[in-house]
Amino acid sequence: MGQGKRILITGVSSYLGLRLARRFEHDDEVQAVVGVDLHEPPGPIGKLEFVRADIRNPLIARVLDSTEIDTLIHTNISSHPSRLGGRSQIKENNVMGTLQLLAATQRAKKVKRVIMKSSTAVYGMGPKEPSIVREDHDTRHAHLYGYGKDCAEAETYVRDFARRRKDIEVIILRTQSLIGPTVRTNMTDYLSLPIIPTALGYDPRLQLVHEDDAVEGFAQATHGAPRGIYNITGQGVVFLSKAIRVLGKVGIPVLYPAATTASSILRRVGTVDFPSDQLQFLIYGRVVDYKRAREEFGFVARYSTEEAIADFREHRRAGAKVSV
Amino acid sequence: MQGASNDNVIRLDARRGPHRCEATTTTGRPCRNHAIEGERYCRVHGRQRANAPAIAPSESPTSDQELRDALVDLDAAPSVIDRLSAFMTRRLKGDYPIDEFGYDEELSREILLPLLRPLYEHYFRIRTLGMSRIPNEGPALLVANHSGTIPIDAVMMQYAVATEHPAERVVRSIGADLVWAAPFVSHLARKTGNAVACDEDAYALLERDQLVAVFPEGFKGVGKGWNERYRLQRFGRGGFIEVALRARVPIVPVAIVGAEEAFPMVANAKALATLLRFPYFPITPTFPLLGPLGLLPLPSRWVIEFGEPIPMDGYPDDAADDKMFVFDLTDSIRDRIQQMVYKGLKYRGSAFL
Numbered sequence: 001m002g003q004g005k006r007i008l009i010t011g012v013s014s015y016l017g018l019r020l021a022r023r024f025e026h027d028d029e030v031q032a033v034v035g036v037d038l039h040e041p042p043g044p045i046g047k048l049e050f051v052r053a054d055i056r057n058p059l060i061a062r063v064l065d066s067t068e069i070d071t072l073i074h075t076n077i078s079s080h081p082s083r084l085g086g087r088s089q090i091k092e093n094n095v096m097g098t099l100q101l102l103a104a105t106q107r108a109k110k111v112k113r114v115i116m117k118s119s120t121a122v123y124g125m126g127p128k129e130p131s132i133v134r135e136d137h138d139t140r141h142a143h144l145y146g147y148g149k150d151c152a153e154a155e156t157y158v159r160d161f162a163r164r165r166k167d168i169e170v171i172i173l174r175t176q177s178l179i180g181p182t183v184r185t186n187m188t189d190y191l192s193l194p195i196i197p198t199a200l201g202y203d204p205r206l207q208l209v210h211e212d213d214a215v216e217g218f219a220q221a222t223h224g225a226p227r228g229i230y231n232i233t234g235q236g237v238v239f240l241s242k243a244i245r246v247l248g249k250v251g252i253p254v255l256y257p258a259a260t261t262a263s264s265i266l267r268r269v270g271t272v273d274f275p276s277d278q279l280q281f282l283i284y285g286r287v288v289d290y291k292r293a294r295e296e297f298g299f300v301a302r303y304s305t306e307e308a309i310a311d312f313r314e315h316r317r318a319g320a321k322v323s324v
Numbered sequence: 325m326q327g328a329s330n331d332n333v334i335r336l337d338a339r340r341g342p343h344r345c346e347a348t349t350t351t352g353r354p355c356r357n358h359a360i361e362g363e364r365y366c367r368v369h370g371r372q373r374a375n376a377p378a379i380a381p382s383e384s385p386t387s388d389q390e391l392r393d394a395l396v397d398l399d400a401a402p403s404v405i406d407r408l409s410a411f412m413t414r415r416l417k418g419d420y421p422i423d424e425f426g427y428d429e430e431l432s433r434e435i436l437l438p439l440l441r442p443l444y445e446h447y448f449r450i451r452t453l454g455m456s457r458i459p460n461e462g463p464a465l466l467v468a469n470h471s472g473t474i475p476i477d478a479v480m481m482q483y484a485v486a487t488e489h490p491a492e493r494v495v496r497s498i499g500a501d502l503v504w505a506a507p508f509v510s511h512l513a514r515k516t517g518n519a520v521a522c523d524e525d526a527y528a529l530l531e532r533d534q535l536v537a538v539f540p541e542g543f544k545g546v547g548k549g550w551n552e553r554y555r556l557q558r559f560g561r562g563g564f565i566e567v568a569l570r571a572r573v574p575i576v577p578v579a580i581v582g583a584e585e586a587f588p589m590v591a592n593a594k595a596l597a598t599l600l601r602f603p604y605f606p607i608t609p610t611f612p613l614l615g616p617l618g619l620l621p622l623p624s625r626w627v628i629e630f631g632e633p634i635p636m637d638g639y640p641d642d643a644a645d646d647k648m649f650v651f652d653l654t655d656s657i658r659d660r661i662q663q664m665v666y667k668g669l670k671y672r673g674s675a676f677l
Contacts (some may be wrong), residue, residue, distance in 0.1 A: 127504035201507025
């Protein structure tokens with residue numbers, strides 16, 4: 001057998017998984033990529049061998065062994081309730097999926113590295129949270145709901161797993177919200193609204209990561225990160241009010257209690273999928289520190305938050321096709 | 325020894341010896357008042373000069389360039405409009421930088437600080453002492469007493485350092501969660517450079533060589549009654565000392581005198597406070613009697629004194645973990661600020677006139 005990593009990507013049909021599979025297509029350090037998901041990824045991708053499976057299925061253990069995987073990238077954690085059939089369904093996928101995937105991995109003999117996609121949502125939001133959150137911030141007291149809670153629970157399973165299999169290098173990447181020409185997230189949906197509702201009297205700081213940077217961050221971490229937890233984000237922050245101005249949109253301040261109603265109406269009519277558990281964001285925002293990823297494996301985002309928003313604006317204006 | 329060092333508080337600038345105001349009085353005689361510490365004029369003439377037109381005879385421009393600049397200033401009307409329109413364009417296009425904490429320097433310096441000027445200079449008539457003791461660069465931790473029901477003392481201190489300090493540094497106060505949960509207040513606090521009262525933010529700011537201000541008394545300080553005025557409350561749990569020790573940055577003690585009289589809290593409506601989830605609900609002579617008008621501070625006279633910096637780098641590495649040592653140090657700094665407050669009160673004289 002030749003040299004190079006044999007990588008398994010869960011959630012390969014989701015945005016990040018798919019981009020990573022394409023990123024490894026021309027990566028000489030990667031020998032083979034196995035993608036697992038419920039839906040087939042669009043178009044053929046070199047090196048990629050697709051396996052249609054649910055990560056909650058014990059079949060995964062056999063896939064891991066038979067394909068001699070040495071690196072597992074777990075991106076199958078989703079934040080879009082309405083696209084996966086509601087909150088309980090998504091929790092099942094995020095939390096139980098991670099638990100069962102790790103159970104299968106624990107028996108796998110050849111796995112040397114596990115990279116898990118998490119989110120900065122695990123830090124929670126609130127008036128007491130630090131202005132710039134570092135990876136070692138104590139998250140035990142954070143009041144988490146929905147996606148953030150899923151990520152935090154999935155992370156605890158990953159950490160337990162790391163304790164049981166000390167020989168495996170476990171890396172958790174907490175990504176900020178992605179933005180860019182092709183990605184579709186709650187944030188891009190929100191910022192694509194013709195009129196953007198904001199919370200009256202609040203102007204949160206936005207910190208985002210460009211889609212290309214996020215993919216590059218995962219690729220770099222796959223190859224070079226020492227075990228640990230890393231924030232993946234673009235540098236710099238902008239106020240929401242400024243982002244709205246840069247995008248050439250109009251913001252309408254809404255009383256915060258009314259914002260909850262507004263968000264559920266918008267979700268009902270299918271315009272925007274901004275879960276109410278993430279509405280707190282409109283008040284407090286969340287900014288994280290990026291230094292650890294830079295120091296430990298040299299990841300520096302090429303786009304600052306402001307540049308990422310500008311890139312998003314340019315491509316949306318040009319009417320680029322949006323992938324889901 | 326303690327007494328001798330405290331004399332510094334009121335003493336005039338010793339290095340140059342006590343000197344008199346350099347101005348001449350209206351009768352043509354030299355003014356006989358003592359000059360303000362570190363300045364050339366006394367209180368009366370200093371203020372007159374500050375209010376005088378930009379080109380005072382003694383400071384007339386020398387070079388051609390300066391003369392031209394001065395002439396442009398004289399012909400200021402269109403240039404103000406130009407600057408304003410340029411400013412507005414920049415703001416509307418979103419073409420202005422902020423730091424990661426959200427500090428918007430342009431907004432702060434061009435719009436918000438000038439708005440405070442009348443309050444600072446004419447209403448509270450704030451005098452500062454020892455401004456030069458704040459280092460011109462590098463990190464430092466300002467530790468101040470907290471008073472006055474509404475924390476405008478932090479705002480006034482920020483104004484003082486931003487305008488009167490030689491390097492015009494920005495003070496980054498760290499404020500309690502109530503500030504960050506409040507609408508309007510929270511984003512104003514962000515944009516003027518403040519941060520959340522937690523160790524992470526304090527370290528992050530000090531790492532970035534900023535001037536950080538803490539008010540260790542917290543709500544106990546601002547929410548104390550009139551009968552306890554100028555009596556410093558417990559200094560938190562010593563967290564700020566640990567931060568200073570670990571970051572090895574000097575502590576500059578600050579005494580703010582005058583805020584107590586601006587909002588004299590004669591009673592605390594505790595039931596109402598619980599109902600509204602405030603840490604206290606102040607009853608002052610004018611609030612809530614006069615409604616929103618009662619929120620207007622009384623025109624007390626203020627003195628802000630910056631003490632001699634206390635170096636924090638001479639201690640062993642584990643000093644911050646030694647709780648007894650931290651408590652002792654906390655107490656000694658609280659004591660020092662208390663003494664500065666008493667001296668400041670004496671120095672100020674009448675509270676309102």
